[in-house]
Amino acid sequence: MKVNTRREGAALIVEMENAPVNAIGQAMRAGLAEVLDSLPINGVTRVVLTGAGKAFAAGADAREFDGPALDPQLNDVVNRIERSETPWIAAINGVALGGGGELALACRYRIARPGTVLGFPEVNLGIVPGSGATQRLPRLIGMKAALALIPTGQAIKAEEAETLGLIDGISDDPVQVAVHLDEGSLELANPICDLPRPEREDDAIAAAFAVVAKKLPNQIAPHRAVELIAATSERPMAEGLADERQTFLDLRVGDQARALRHMFFAERAAKAPDWLTEAPAPLDQIAVVGGGTMGAGIAYALLNAGKRVVLLETDAAGVVRAQENVEKIIDASLKRGLISEAGAEDRRARITYSADYGEAAACTLAIEAAFESMDVKREVFAKLEAALPAEAILASNTSYLDLDEIAATVSDPSRVVGLHFFAPAHIMKLLEIVRGAASSDRALATGYALGKALRKIPVLAGVCDGFIGNRILARYREAADTVFMDGSTPWEVDEAMVDFGYAMGPYEAQDLSGLDIAHANRRRQDATRDPNRRYIPIADRMVELGKLGRKTGAGWYRYPGGNGKVEDPIVADLALEEAHFAGITRTDYGADEIRGRLVLAMINEACDILNEGIAASARDVDLVTVFGYGFPRWRGGLMHYADSLGVANIVAKLEELAAEDPVVWTPSPLLRECLDKGVTLAEVR
Incomplete structure (x- = not known):
């Protein structure tokens, strides 16, 4: 974790480096403070702040939150950047979230790469922004727009951010734009703390309270975020910043913040265990058996991940029903704007519906999602064994049945693993990977690889009635x-x-x-x-x-x-x-x-x-x-x-x-x- 600096003409380029996402820990804050201490530097007319690799900065290092706040604290660094005699320009790449977004707000000018994601998701960790976002953002983009972002933790892309006025421009090379930005533009860019208070918008405040009550019930931080933003129309910046900081510190040590941090780190740790070193089966073409609600959802999740799918049913009528079920999901996704017409056609082109198991002969993974009957599942696995390559992995989506009894149907039970999806399978994030008595490491690795491809949360479970x-x-x-x-x-x-x-x-x-x-x-x-x-x-x-x-x-x-x-x-x-x-x-x-x-x-x-x-x-x-x-x-x-x-x-x-x-x-x-x-x-x- 470090802060790199280099000169380029009249610009001092400051690069934050803490792979993979440039989380802002104590060492990075100290590095930024050292840069501030060194200013002004003869001949330097601007400081360009950017991030190494694929991110500007994805927020504070949440691992520090369980201990006392460490100096220099981010709010002090942000305030110093904002008041620096040498103006700072944010050249934003990848993501600028939480504290990263607050560093950007401290700068006089903000330029982002296309597709960059910006936001203030602190409420998802049970806290509010602690370095000025609830006070600066409404002054910059208005109270209504700020209320739509901070209390819900919503992130937006650079294109929308530019429309709102959160950033000043978009460029494929924001660093070079910042280096060559004319002096007149910099002189016209006032620090946000000098901007007037936003006008109070009572309807937007009431709507924000209603949204957090519905979407984030029982949670303290979203409600407090609305209150902090609402108060920006009535009090000086310094008073608002002090209230925000104290709220952040109080919430940080609360039960909800501790619980949400626990879930944040648990989710990040949900991946294949270190002992699982076997290579997974290829996942280019996958068979799904059963086109009911669950099977259609699994098939659509696979299509969303770019896979080719063969959806198998028992007869012609079943094939028609399966296609209708998948089409319902495609239509719903179109109506919600989740996919385009071209995206819908691409998905349709990558799925085959059939009652002939021979259509799945090239598949290297099959996921059985048939009726929850042991007799039915035995029949399905016998057909899969006959039709698929000997090295293909055979998975069951059973919710309760004995996976070992299912595996005994095939001559090589090491090929069998449980992949328990949750309905609706294309939306729910959990995937229970069930380890049978004979399940091979290759079968388990395939389950984890599929979970990663589908962006699921994988959890390994043993065999019992109902698993975990x-x-x-x-x-x-x-x-x-x-x-x-x-x-x-x-x-x-x-x-x-x-x-x-x-x-x-x-x-x-x-x-x-x-x-x-x-x-x-x-x-x-x-x-x-x-x-x-x-x-x-x-x-x-x-x-x-x-x-x-x-x-x-x-x-x-x-x-x-x-x-x-x-x-x-x-x-x-x-x-x-x-x-x-x-x-x-x-x-x-x-x-x-x-x-x-x-x-x-x-x-x-x-x-x-x-x-x-x-x-x-x-x-x-x-x-x-x-x-x-x-x-x-x-x-x-x-x-x-x-x-x-x-x-x-x-x-x-x-x-x-x-x-x-x-x-x-x-x-x-x-x-x-x-x-x-x-x-x-x-x-x-």
Whole structure:
């Protein structure tokens, strides 16, 4: 990490270098301060600030945030650049995000390469900009435009930035433009701190508060960002800068910022493990078996990544349905402006639909996304083995079924790996890579290579019913059903979990996916279910009544006319009936008790998953729960949140609940181990 300088005529070129993205750490700030100390330099009329490699600067080094703020602090460096007698010009390349954007705002003039990305994404780390962006940006581009960027963390490209006035120009060689910029342009470019306060825009302020309440509920930083920007019309720059800096320092040490930093680093670390050195199979042409909702989504994700796809179905009617499903996604992407007409045609040209497995003879990877039946999957894998090259990797998208049993279908089970996508597969970022007993390193490497190509978050999982995510989900739903039967309603459960931070509760979510799917899974488990484990039959009665969710107009809620959900008293009565049949005296559970039981159930199950080696680390569980199942990111994922509660508190509460039902509430051996060793869940694995 360093700051390089060189003279070019009357310009001093200052280059920030900290590969790969020029994060602004203490050493870089010190280097910039040394340059400032050296000014003025005889014959130097300007300082051109740029970044080495592919980035200007992608923000502060977040690794410093867990300790005290280190001098020189970025806000001091930024303020000195802005007030420097020798004017600074930002020659922006690649990305200028967060602190990088604030350095650019400190300069008198800003020139960017085409396609450069600029923004202030600090709210995504639970903080606000700490070096002047909330005060300078509204003075530069107006309050409304600033409110559209900072509180949501939205980034924009240079072309839009120029239209807004955030940058002054675009050039393929911004450094040379800065070096040769005429003196008159520099003299006319006032420091932003000398610009007048922006006019207050009450409608824009109200709209910004509404946006952050909807898109980033329960998060503190976005709300505070709106307040800081709104206040720029009413107070001097110095006062606003001081308030912004104190807000930044206060938020930086808060629970939400710590949780969001944890997720930031967990996401960055989600990649193939060091021990996996085998080369993956080529990924140019990939077969997908099954053209339903999941298979079509997988196929489209592959098309987005530039792959050629063969989408296989069982018969001609299935082929037609598969093509219709993919076309629906293409049409939706066109309407949302995500792809152009040319992009749509390119995707159509790279996919083949067929009922003939021979069409996939050149594919080096096949992803089975057929009906969740072991018999169906055995048949599919037998056909794939016969049609594809012997070195091709065969993957299953199964959500629950035994991957080892599927792998036993083929003569070389080392070719088989689980690739568990999440619906909609072209949008959801999580990819569980399931390692079977015989899965080769080549098969696993192929899974990771595919995840990278699709820009997914890969998490390695072992074989068990539901792997990591669906196993935790099953326990979550079981706990919800027990609370419902013993003293609540679906809407009370849902409201409690939405208040916790989920986008929707377990019952509304099940209405979306369909109650028949969970019903089929329960029937699959009938033969192996622990007879001592309590079984809640309410969902089975729902299916008998034809209440399958949104697709039938009624599930846990009613959906009259296809509009919003309404509570259904028939559903509440089912719980009363079943409690009566079971001889249960119902309890009136409050929201805190509901949340506590459901979250503790998930934590305990996740600890068993870790203890059994199904998940490799607490961090992996956090990635799965956040990116696959809607656990609030600002709480840091399930295991990070568990550590915030404290292992001792979790064990004590589980022991209380175990008095009711020791089968489901006995604390996991992993929790006991953590308690005995005095370590956190993050430390034990």
